[in-house]
Amino acid sequence: MKKSVALMVGLRYTSARKSNNFVSFIALVSMLGIALGTIVLITVMSVMNGFQSEMQERILGMVPHVVIGERGEGVKDWQALEQQVVKHKDVIAAAPFIDIQAMFKVGRNTHFGLVQGIVPEKEAEVSIIDKFMKYGKLNNLRSREYGIILGKGLANSLGVTMGDKVSLLIADGATVSPAGISPRTKRFSVVGIFEVKSEHDAMMALIHIDDAAVLTRKGDLVSALRVTTNNVLNAQWTAFELRNQLGTEYYVSDWNYSHGTLFRAIKMEKAMIGILLTFIIAVAAFNIISTLVMVVTDKQADIAILRTLGASPATIMKIFMVQGSVNGIIGTLIGVIGGVALAINLPQVVVFIENLFEVSVIPGDVYFIGFLPSELHWQDVFVIASIALSLTVLATIFPAWKASKTKPAEALRYE
Known part of the structure; x- marks a missing residue:
């Protein structure tokens, strides 16, 4: 009341x-x-x-959710590792890549950056880059044709556009002589330009994984396996489970190591x-x-x-x-x-x-x-x-x- x-x-x-x-x-x-x-x-x-x-x-669409590598020089049989990894309930897809630190050179313009050798058809499953291509497309990368896809910022710094030539200077597989170390040099044709509005635009380029293998002289070895999960915010737990599943032969890391602070x-x-x-x-x-x-x-x-x-x-x-x-x-x-x-x-x-x-x-x-x-x-x-x-x-x-x-x-x- x-x-x-x-x-x-x-x-x-x-x-x-x-x-x-x-x-x-x-x-x-x-x-x-x-x-x-x-x-x-x-x-x-x-x-x-x-x-x-x-x-x-x-950012996380370009960065691997989880990276799996073999302790040593690289992954020897990435196909077998991929089949094992995709069985995990939280894994959507996996793709191999080869990381190469390189110097880009066009005339007098030079720029340091990262070249990544990829399998184009698999990269579309683990990355958003195919959605942000301004010119060309990911499938323009073909084995032994030595095409390259540049970030827009990198392309602007070098002053190149579609069809132009870019020289890559890399230390992997360099020639050692009495005169010193001579970096390997290879000319590539620009077959695509992407723009995701992140730091990758200014420092990253993509080539076919077969071309990257020729440059680095590593044969069938790849740097690591890139894994995409169904919940990027839960990638740390997925990495923990994969680490236990694969054993000590492999190392497993997730995006929190590189971009967690941000x-x-x-x-x-x-x-x-x-x-x-x-x-x-x-x-x-x-x-x-x-x-x-x-x-x-x-x-x-x-x-x-x-x-x-x-x-x-x-x-x-x-x-x-x-x-x-x-x-x-x-x-x-x-x-x-x-x-x-x-x-x-x-x-x-x-x-x-x-x-x-x-x-x-x-x-x-x-x-x-x-x-x-x-x-x-x-x-x-x-x-x-x-x-x-x-x-x-x-x-x-x-x-x-x-x-x-x-x-x-x-x-x-x-x-």
């Missing part, structure tokens, strides 16, 4: 026309502040999710931004304290009458907690609806602003993507809404407690 009375009177106070316009204004500001803070927090977290997903696709930094940045933006909601929630303090002062006579009619201090406290919480609930509801709508339609909104003001919000030549990504996670929405409602309820406790301490005789003395 007491709960229904507290709810009824609290809602009545909220919906009633207030005699103090200033109190009404502060209440409106606090509600709009909570709504704005919720909208901003949901939108920013969705953008962070979008950037994280794009980086995960573009993604841990992204997660930390996302958490810190979320904490900082939560203070927007906290500031708006503190306005509820000011509003309720003024309301309690204005309702001294009403509180006294309720007390004389038998309302307990707990009932009085609940009345004002209900009144203050309503503003927070409405503000949070508006914020969640607005934040979800904005996060879902953010790319279109950004395009509209760019067209309207003729500006580029995310220049493609500066950032690794040319658009503003947004990926809404409903668990983020739930957490943000819970934080907003919790801060709102906490903000009502002190004013409501002060109201419950009102003494009826003193409040009615001058009425």
Whole structure:
């Protein structure tokens, strides 16, 4: 019964026309502040999710999820190893590769980078590079034709385009003579250019694995086996299981060794931004304290009458907690609806602003993507809404407690 009375009177106070316009204004500001803070927090977290997903696709799509190699000079029978590895439940595909550190030379232009010998038809199963070819295609690499696919940044540095010749100077298989060590040199024709908007564009090139074997003079040996898993974030556990499965003859590593620090930094940045933006909601929630303090002062006579009619201090406290919480609930509801709508339609909104003001919000030549990504996670929405409602309820406790301490005789003395 007491709960229904507290709810009824609290809602009545909220919906009633207030005699103090200033109190009404502060209440409106606090509600709009909570709504704005919720909208901003949901939108920013969705953008962070979008950037994280794009980086995960573009960087981890080029980096092997798991690398398996044989201890020694290289893997002798990669076909047998592949058949053994793909039996694992979490492995999608595997492909061999040969890593070569090389110097690229075109005229007087030189650039140091990494050449990777691949099997084109298998590489498409373990890498995203085939989706990001700007010119040519992965199947342009054919055995003994000495074609090469360059990253766009590397191609720009060398000043080459499709059909041009690039000389590779490599130390593997170099000739040793009394005059010193002479690096092996081979001319390749550019048959493709890729662009994934990552560091690979500026330092990586692809050739056929047979051509790489000829350059390095390693015969049938390959550097290692590249493995793609069905869950890149769980690659560390998959690597652990493969390590136990294959035994000590092979070494097994995952992408966390090379790029784990980057993604841990992204997660930390996302958490810190979320904490900082939560203070927007906290500031708006503190306005509820000011509003309720003024309301309690204005309702001294009403509180006294309720007390004389038998309302307990707990009932009085609940009345004002209900009144203050309503503003927070409405503000949070508006914020969640607005934040979800904005996060879902953010790319279109950004395009509209760019067209309207003729500006580029995310220049493609500066950032690794040319658009503003947004990926809404409903668990983020739930957490943000819970934080907003919790801060709102906490903000009502002190004013409501002060109201419950009102003494009826003193409040009615001058009425």
